[in-house]
Amino acid sequence: MLDRIRRHWMLYLLIAPILAYFCAFLFYPMAQGIFLSTQKAGLLGPVGFIGWDNYAKVFSTPAVWQAIWNTLIIAAGITIVGTLLPILPAIALLQITPDWLKRGFQTAIYTPYLLSWVIIVGIWLNTLSPVGLVNSVLEGVGLIDAPINFFADPFWARPMVIGLTVWKDVGFHALIYLAALLSLSPDILEAADIDGANDYKKIRDILLPHLMPMIKVVFLITLLGSLRTFDSAFLMLNGRTADQIRTLAIFTYERGILNFDLGLASAAGVVLLVVSLLISGVAQVVTRTEREN
Amino acid sequence: MLRSPSIRILSYVILLFLAGTMIIPLWTVVATAFSTKFGSLQAGINLWPNPISFEGFDTLFRRLNFVLPFANTLYVTVVGTVAHVLLSALGGYVLIQEDLPGRKIIAGVILLTLTIPTQVILVPLFVVFKQFMLLNTLLSLIVSELVSAFSILLMKTYFEQVPKSMVESARIDGAGHVKLLKDFYLPLALPGVVTVAAFQIVHKYNLFIEPLLFINDPQKITLQIALQSVIQGESSTSTNDFIAPNVTMAAIVVALVPLLIFYPFMQKYLIRGLTVGGVKE
Numbered sequence: 272m273l274d275r276i277r278r279h280w281m282l283y284l285l286i287a288p289i290l291a292y293f294c295a296f297l298f299y300p301m302a303q304g305i306f307l308s309t310q311k312a313g314l315l316g317p318v319g320f321i322g323w324d325n326y327a328k329v330f331s332t333p334a335v336w337q338a339i340w341n342t343l344i345i346a347a348g349i350t351i352v353g354t355l356l357p358i359l360p361a362i363a364l365l366q367i368t369p370d371w372l373k374r375g376f377q378t379a380i381y382t383p384y385l386l387s388w389v390i391i392v393g394i395w396l397n398t399l400s401p402v403g404l405v406n407s408v409l410e411g412v413g414l415i416d417a418p419i420n421f422f423a424d425p426f427w428a429r430p431m432v433i434g435l436t437v438w439k440d441v442g443f444h445a446l447i448y449l450a451a452l453l454s455l456s457p458d459i460l461e462a463a464d465i466d467g468a469n470d471y472k473k474i475r476d477i478l479l480p481h482l483m484p485m486i487k488v489v490f491l492i493t494l495l496g497s498l499r500t501f502d503s504a505f506l507m508l509n510g511r512t513a514d515q516i517r518t519l520a521i522f523t524y525e526r527g528i529l530n531f532d533l534g535l536a537s538a539a540g541v542v543l544l545v546v547s548l549l550i551s552g553v554a555q556v557v558t559r560t561e562r563e564n
Numbered sequence: 565m566l567r568s569p570s571i572r573i574l575s576y577v578i579l580l581f582l583a584g585t586m587i588i589p590l591w592t593v594v595a596t597a598f599s600t601k602f603g604s605l606q607a608g609i610n611l612w613p614n615p616i617s618f619e620g621f622d623t624l625f626r627r628l629n630f631v632l633p634f635a636n637t638l639y640v641t642v643v644g645t646v647a648h649v650l651l652s653a654l655g656g657y658v659l660i661q662e663d664l665p666g667r668k669i670i671a672g673v674i675l676l677t678l679t680i681p682t683q684v685i686l687v688p689l690f691v692v693f694k695q696f697m698l699l700n701t702l703l704s705l706i707v708s709e710l711v712s713a714f715s716i717l718l719m720k721t722y723f724e725q726v727p728k729s730m731v732e733s734a735r736i737d738g739a740g741h742v743k744l745l746k747d748f749y750l751p752l753a754l755p756g757v758v759t760v761a762a763f764q765i766v767h768k769y770n771l772f773i774e775p776l777l778f779i780n781d782p783q784k785i786t787l788q789i790a791l792q793s794v795i796q797g798e799s800s801t802s803t804n805d806f807i808a809p810n811v812t813m814a815a816i817v818v819a820l821v822p823l824l825i826f827y828p829f830m831q832k833y834l835i836r837g838l839t840v841g842g843v844k845e
Contacts, residue, residue: 279663
């Protein structure tokens with residue numbers, strides 16, 4: 272054993288910078304966060320141990336509960352719609368026959384995934400502005416009397432964050448589903464044809480069950496990602512929508528960096544980590560046991 | 565696949581609708597960008613600028629500082645991607661060494677990093693970057709996500725597909741690890757290398773949280789932050805002037821150009837990468 276370790280010294284040397292990096296810039300900050308959450312914050316940094324006081328303050332601050340609630344609603348919306356909706360374009364892409372057209376559709380629906388949130392919010396600020404395309408069309412056909420101010424209306428705030436996130440990821444998820452569908456042997460669908468199954472039955476009894484493992488994977492990725500929503504909501508945040516879409520991640524940023532309340536913000540960060548680990552842990556156990564049955 | 569005409573029609577409707585939600589807003593962005601200031605303020609459905617004007621671009625480049633952020637982002641993207649790819653390749657290479665004692669522990673530590681997302685540790689990250697004296701440096705943006713578990717695992721997946729027999733003879737001839745990696749694994753797993761690089765280029769180009777957190781020196785500002793301040797109209801060009809939509813949309817068009825140039829070459833890898841990552845699970 273010792274001999275094998277000695278023989279491989281070069282490999283340990285190669286991996287050392289990576290492990291050092293993770294320690295210095297991920298595990299150490301995480302530990303710092305837990306440390307800071309037990310400290311009383313002074314102007315120039317932590318000034319002393321105060322135990323659970325920051326956590327008590329976190330849970331007695333109404334803004335934190337509001338932020339947790341916002342995070343959960345937004346995450347639920349993104350996860351449910353973002354997991355299920357892309358099944359439609361994935362199955363639809365299977366039907367498109369000229370290859371160039373199929374590739375064109377793929378490119379068009381995948382592109383938003385590569386765009387930054389700044390660009391996405393910028394694009395839709397233009398299209399959804401009170402004098403923009405969507406309002407003009409809706410007014411033109413008489414669906415609404417006055418333009419809807421999508422980005423400054425508390426009612427639309429959460430649907431906008433959820434909708435734009437789903438829109439950004441729909442092509443990405445659809446292509447994951449499409450790859451899974453393409454691994455299905457055509458023989459099975461042919462056999463179903465011979466047995467006289469109609470399209471509805473083929474989708475329900477063959478395509479969807481075949482897709483199920485991948486749906487669970489996408490569900491978990493989306494759930495984890497949506498619980499830490501920051502950029503999207505941050506860029507859509509303004510005086511009128513703040514109470515609807517200030518997520519827990521945004522709360523820690525505002526309190527910790529802008530107001531310099533390191534203790535409270537770190538405690539809120541730890542709460543966010545624990546909540547997301549718990550939820551994803553439960554989700555993982557649930558999807559795994561289902562898979563085994 | 566499916567036979568009924570109604571399903572085929574429905575498929576086209578779904579895809580045309582989704583593609584439309586991409587193409588039409590993008591088209592109106594371009595149309596607005598090439599409008600005059602007055603034209604861009606008109607209500608209604610403006611799908612073609614009338615008259616066509618470069619006023620927006622002119623304001624953007626002559627009166628707002630948009631070149632420096634571009635240069636900063638280019639620097640971070642190039643240096644950051646090269647460093648990220650090299651380190652990820654090292655990680656992937658070490659993880660495929662089956663007889664390495666402690667390989668499982670190393671893999672475990674790398675996987676553990678996936679449970680700590682940036683957004684959860686924003687505040688301590690700020691404190692730690694301050695301790696390392698990285699605040700207000702472009703280096704901070706290269707250091708954040710210098711290497712990631714996702715890229716290491718992707719490299720590992722591609723390296724595993726390199727036939728052992730090809731490497732074995734070189735190993736017997738006495739080739740060291742660095743030589744094996746440089747002359748065999750990297751060239752033979754080139755699609756994997758390009759995939760990691762492509763995702764990283766997009767990621768670095770789009771960085772937003774990190775510059776927001778680490779940088780407030782106007783000389784070190786990056787593209788997305790500059791773009792955000794144009795969109796939010798914070799950096800007004802002069803006291804009695806305001807930023808009209810044509811300038812905002814011109815800024816978006818300018819920020820889109822590098823992606824649109826890069827996209828056709830990389831699309832294959834970006835799509836393949838996500839299916840490799842997805843199918844592996």
